Structures are given as C-alpha cells and as structure tokens.
Amino acid sequence: MTSQHILIFDFDGVIIDGIWEYWISSTKAYWKIIGKENHLDPFNSNIPKDFRILRPWVKSGWEMVLLTAELLQADSFLKASGASIFSKHYERNCLEALNKWGWSPEQLQAALDDVRREAIRKDRKRWLTSHQAFPLVAERIKQFKNESIEFGVLTTKSAEFTLELLDHLNLHPKLLYGHEAGDKASMLLKISKETPIAGFIEDRRKTLETVLNTPGLKSIPCYLANWGYLKPLDNKNLPSGIQLLEKRKFLSPLANWS
C-alpha cells in the first residue's frame, strides 16, 4: 500500500493572520536591540498602514523587525518615501536599511524569537490570542482526514512558535518545518521523497514560482491562497502551474480543486 498523500500548508497568511502579533513583537524586538524598552505599549497602538501594505513582500520574520525600526524612525527612507515606493525595490531597500542600522538578519531574528519566548512565558493566553485564525481554515484542515489526506506545515516562522499556535487551534500536522529547517523548495523535495504531495498552499506568489521552477517539484499542484497577504497584482496572470485558491474552492473536496 502506498503512503497517504499529504497537503502542505504555509502558516502565516494561510492558516493564521499574525500581523498584529508581528507588529507587537517586532516593536518590542526593536526596543530590545536599541536598548530602549517600554516607552509605548504596542498593544495600544495601531498597526501603521505601511506595515500592512508591505506585509506581502516579507519573506522572513526578521524583515518585520527591520520594517518596524524604519517606521518608528521619523527620518528613515521608508517614512520619507512611503510603502509603495519602498516596495518597488523591496530587497535592495531592506539591505540598505540593514547596513544603515549595522544589523544582521540573524540578530533581528534572535531578538524577535527572544521577545516571543518572553511573551509566552509571561502571558501565554494573550500571546496566543494576538493571532487571528482565518475563518473556517482550521475547521477545513481537520476535515481532510475524511478524504484520506494528511496535512503538513512549512513556515518561515520558528517551528516552536508555530507548534504553540497549531496546538491552540487543535491542529496536529503530520510534519512541521520552520525556517530553521531550510528553504521551502528544499523541504518540499525532502518531503516528496517520502510522501506523495497532494498540493502546496501558500500566499506568497514568489515562493510558489520558485517551487514551480525547481527541478523535481514540477508535478506538485501549487495553490495561491487568495485570502492571505497578496500584492495587488498577485492573483492576476498566474503561470499554468499555479492555481488561485479561493475560500469557496478550499472548502470543497480536494478532488474538485482542479
């Protein structure tokens, strides 16, 4: 008997909306790095519009800390130019901002992870509820077992925090890999050697395009989750290997998706 097929899910932007928690944790991580803590409670401040606008460009957690630093500094390039100009050369602008601050991605990621560990230790419930589950997604994931489909999670978050949140949603994936494990294309290759992959659901189009162009992964059905963090034109003119996944289709049996 062949092993059961597995559906692989991205986490933030597909299963949960973590932007509010990202804003809070990134603000605290920024203060931690510059040595000025607690001069504003991020729970009582609104998420800057530019932070939301730039979310679809973000690949890794540390970028959130960098964007937060830029947004909290009055004379930064991001503050002066706005998110739309900044996003036009997003990677280059992030690199320049990193150099300006004299920071490394590892340092920012470590500060973010420290802040999260502290938040969980101090008030686990508050930390968990600062994330919002996308409506009906967790419920639908639980039903895949009725279609003999397992599910797994591939995320650029740290696995330890993702596991806390999945537990809270009563979701228990067959496998879970965080950013520590490696990039998503490599992880899909590894998974596909052991288990046939029924599909990969992700809200970052660039990641899906990378998967599509990776030898050995071309046969994996790729789905762009329409309810996630999409750039304005992400759902237009998709290449033939990537299908737009609307909530209605997602709620229907997997056999009807293509």
Ligand SMILES: [Mg+2]
């Ligand atoms: Mg995502």
